[in-house]
Amino acid sequence: MIPKTHPRYESLLLREKIVKASEKGYLADSAMIAHGRGEAFDYLIGEKTTYPAKRAMYVAVAALLLSDNPVISVNGNATALAIDEIIELAREINAKIEINLFYRTDERVQIITSLFRDRGYKEILGTLDDDIEYFTDIKNSRSSASKSGIYTADTILIPLEDGDRAEILKKSGKNIITIDLNPLSRTSKMSDVSIMDNIVRAIPFMTKIAKDLKTQDKKVLMDMVNDFDNEENLKESIEQIKIRGI
Ligand code: ATP
Numbered sequence: 001m002i003p004k005t006h007p008r009y010e011s012l013l014l015r016e017k018i019v020k021a022s023e024k025g026y027l028a029d030s031a032m033i034a035h036g037r038g039e040a041f042d043y044l045i046g047e048k049t050t051y052p053a054k055r056a057m058y059v060a061v062a063a064l065l066l067s068d069n070p071v072i073s074v075n076g077n078a079t080a081l082a083i084d085e086i087i088e089l090a091r092e093i094n095a096k097i098e099i100n101l102f103y104r105t106d107e108r109v110q111i112i113t114s115l116f117r118d119r120g121y122k123e124i125l126g127t128l129d130d131d132i133e134y135f136t137d138i139k140n141s142r143s144s145a146s147k148s149g150i151y152t153a154d155t156i157l158i159p160l161e162d163g164d165r166a167e168i169l170k171k172s173g174k175n176i177i178t179i180d181l182n183p184l185s186r187t188s189k190m191s192d193v194s195i196m197d198n199i200v201r202a203i204p205f206m207t208k209i210a211k212d213l214k215t216q217d218k219k220v221l222m223d224m225v226n227d228f229d230n231e232e233n234l235k236e237s238i239e240q241i242k243i244r245g246i
Helices: 009-024 031-044 051-066 076-093 106-118 163-171 186-190 199-213 218-226 230-245
Strands: 070-074 096-099 132-134 144-146 155-157 175-179 193-195
Touching: 009 031, 009 076, 031 076, 031 230, 051 076, 051 155, 051 175, 051 193, 051 199, 051 218, 051 230, 070 076, 076 096, 076 106, 076 199, 096 106, 163 175, 163 186, 175 186, 175 199, 186 193, 193 230
Parallel strands: 070 096, 070 155, 155 175, 175 193
Antiparallel strands: 132 144
8 A cells, every 4th residue: 555645656556557457467578667668758757747748639639539430549558557537538539449459368358358348338349359450461469450440440549559560550541649658769759649648647638628629610620630740749748858857
């Protein structure tokens, strides 16, 4: 039990969630390393949502609301840290949720499926009984996707995604949005919209934004998307790390 007065309370709480998820058997062996990398970047930005991240989130939500088939991709870490918030966001923006594991095993897929279904979210995609398609001739889990989900999606939110997988999605012509605390990762660099923030802060904030933007004219949302320059925004995100580090 972590005392609430501990200066690193929030951060330790997230660590505990990752450890529990690992014990339950639905995380990849490298999941803790990925979490640690994220944690280090979060430390550098003062564990607070920065202005460029907020701007990217507005654009991301606008893009998702404008899409015909938006999908939120989830892996073990995203599930462990923000499952309830992801379900809430999906419902708010009318997006599908798909299990998308870099190191896909039947056991992990099964556990994550149950976690979503136990919360009343029965329509989860990427399950063992889902219809799977492949983006490349090589049929491995890195290129697999649900036929009605990521495979046919126009916009995909890929939080905490690996660069190889992001590249396959990008090459297949998808509009990709990432939530990644590392602004230098391959995923952040190749995404159309990169949100440098912790998933636990970003997802609930995006749900709030969605409530607001849903009532806006489509033209306003389109202008927001068209006016956005991801490279420029990433540069500003990196500046935030420098500013905090002084
Ligand atoms: P890439 O392959 O894109 O260059 P990588 O090798 O670091 O990046 P992974 O380790 O597979 O890719 O992905 C994990 C990414 O998720 C890391 O960039 C890490 O910074 C980020 N990350 C980890 N935890 C969180 C979190 N709680 N919120 C947001 N991002 C996170």
